[in-house]
Amino acid sequence: MAAGPTAGRVTRRRVRTRANLLDAAFEVFAAKGFGRVSIEEVCDAAGYSRGAFYSNFDSLDELFFALYRQRADMIAEQVATALASDGPGLDVPAAVDRVTEVLLLDRDWLLVKTDFLVHAARDPEVARTLLEHRARLRRAVADRLARARGHTALPAVLGSIDGAAHAVVAAYDGVTTQLLLDRDVDHARTWLGQLLTALLTDGSTRH
Amino acid sequence: MAAGPTAGRVTRRRVRTRANLLDAAFEVFAAKGFGRVSIEEVCDAAGYSRGAFYSNFDSLDELFFALYRQRADMIAEQVATALASDGPGLDVPAAVDRVTEVLLLDRDWLLVKTDFLVHAARDPEVARTLLEHRARLRRAVADRLARARGHTALPAVLGSIDGAAHAVVAAYDGVTTQLLLDRDVDHARTWLGQLLTALLTDGSTRH
DNA sequence: GGCGTTGGATGCATGAATGTATCGGATACA
DNA sequence: TGTATCCGATACATTCATGCATCCAACGCC
Structure with a gap:
């Protein structure tokens, strides 16, 4: 310190x-x-x-660490509040819209977050912090899904609600990568929406 | 040069x-x-x-660039051959196993690749190279899916076969992030398998 | 095997980033 | 308002990486 x-x-x-x-x-x-x-x-x-x-x-490292914590806390809180509202039913498109508004808000945060990931990948101590942040996001998602249980079906392959929450975060990471490269925020949002829909809703309409 | x-x-x-x-x-x-x-x-x-x-x-930058191209070409080729083999039916678990063997082979490559992503995110010129690599991977996947058409159903939400290929790459990116943090290769492989199954197969079994 | 060319080693000069030690001004509190 | 304390600015020494210019040795070709 x-x-x-x-x-x-x-x-x-x-x-x-x-x-x-x-x-x-x-x-x-x-x-x-x-x-x-x-x-x-x-x-x-x-x-x-x-x-x-x-x-x-x-050191610069310490500053970087502090910076990440500050922003990550902010984001986690915003996501939690965005998901905590409204009733037991799960309106996937609406919820997705609200969350992507926060998660894919600005490219700068994604850049810093990815830098931090690279950092964390080589330092287990730092990795723990990042894993905690991801766990918070997952928990927010899982809480939301739990309230929707019975109202909406989930794919069995993902296992529990926790599995589904994991999948949501993975989709977020995947879209982040794409967005960092093509810089198309709008496309990333709709794309994330499609992915989450494919993962979370009944996919009985097939072709 | x-x-x-x-x-x-x-x-x-x-x-x-x-x-x-x-x-x-x-x-x-x-x-x-x-x-x-x-x-x-x-x-x-x-x-x-x-x-x-x-x-x-x-410069170091040029070396880094050359290094990425070299390895990316290698991987892309391996993935293509891993998917090109066997008949028209799509045995998802088997195909996934074969691909993850290559994609999640060693953490070192993922580390370098992520470093390169960070690099590319700030330099459109470099980004193009990375996007090409991803496009090659997608094409290999799409070719495979095209041959399986009619034998296996795809979720409608993803749209075309190309959409499904995009989803596969996104899942790969998502799992990569997780693997970089928790260092659990085996877990990442099974997890990627579940994700791809959820995305590509009929998810009619729900709970 | 000799000869001209190319590749890599070595030494040096330069510039930049770091960390520290010290100093002057701002701030909180009585 | 006075004063002790704290904060941030400045100056300096040091370390490190870079890039170049020069030199010796290996290599390819005849």
Whole structure:
């Protein structure tokens, strides 16, 4: 952890600069990628000097980690609230629309998240954080599916509701990859909708 | 492009060192990630000095690009042959097994591929190369599905055979992400099998 | 096997990023 | 308003990677 006062004295100024550094870092990381960003670039973008940085963080890695947590928490909350509302029936298209609005909101977040994935893939400690985030998303989905049980059928191949939730996250990951490459957000949204429909609804209409 | 002889004279030695550099680069990139690797590290791993590197490549980026093309071609070919064989009927579990054997062969390739994705996401030129690779995979899958038409039903939500092929690749991407995080190859294989089954076969058995 | 060409090794100069130590100004609290 | 503390700026030393220019050895071709 960074230095910080031993306990009290949460200086107003400090939280502001910390937030500014995180915001600037998000921009810069999204634009150039974690591996190609220097500490100084972040500081320049935020309008501070390196002294400010080292006063708040120990390394770029730590900043990156903090940044991910901050944004991931935000997203997870938004998804949860987007799914928590309305009754027991599951209107798949409507629910999908609401969720994709959040999950595929901006490409910048996907870029940063994928950078973080690459990071996590080589550090089990970091991986745990990312897995937790995914678990939160899954839980939100599973909760929603559980309330819809009996109203809507699920494919048996996926096993439990938990399996279905896993599938939803996998579909999200798959569409993310495609979106990162073709930059077509609208197409990604409809495509994710189709995928989820294929996975979650009765697919008896076949050809 | 790197210097290289003006035209002829493809020195035997040259191709060998180039191949050695590429192999070493694969190891090093997989282990540390593209963003954290220096030219000298690659040279050390390959047993050459930087002079050899600059004689064969102009930059780390170019080496990385060449490395990706090399491996991607290999994989695409393997997948195509794994799917081209046997008759018109589609035995999903068997086909899936054969393909996952290739696609989820080693984690190192997935690591490098994801690094490359991050790279491509910020450079449309590079993205095109990756999209071509994915298109080749899709085509192999679509060809296989086309031959199975009439023998097996496909979900209508996915639209055409091409849509189904897209879905297969998306599932692959989704499982890749999960595998990078939990490092459980066996689980990833069975999980990919379930997903593909859910996407491609008649899901009339529901609960 | 000799000779001209090519490939790779070595040494050096340059630029950039990092981390730290120190200093001046802002901030919170009495 | 005064003062002790904290925060961020500046300057510096150090390390590291890069790219080039030069040199020796291996190679291909006759």
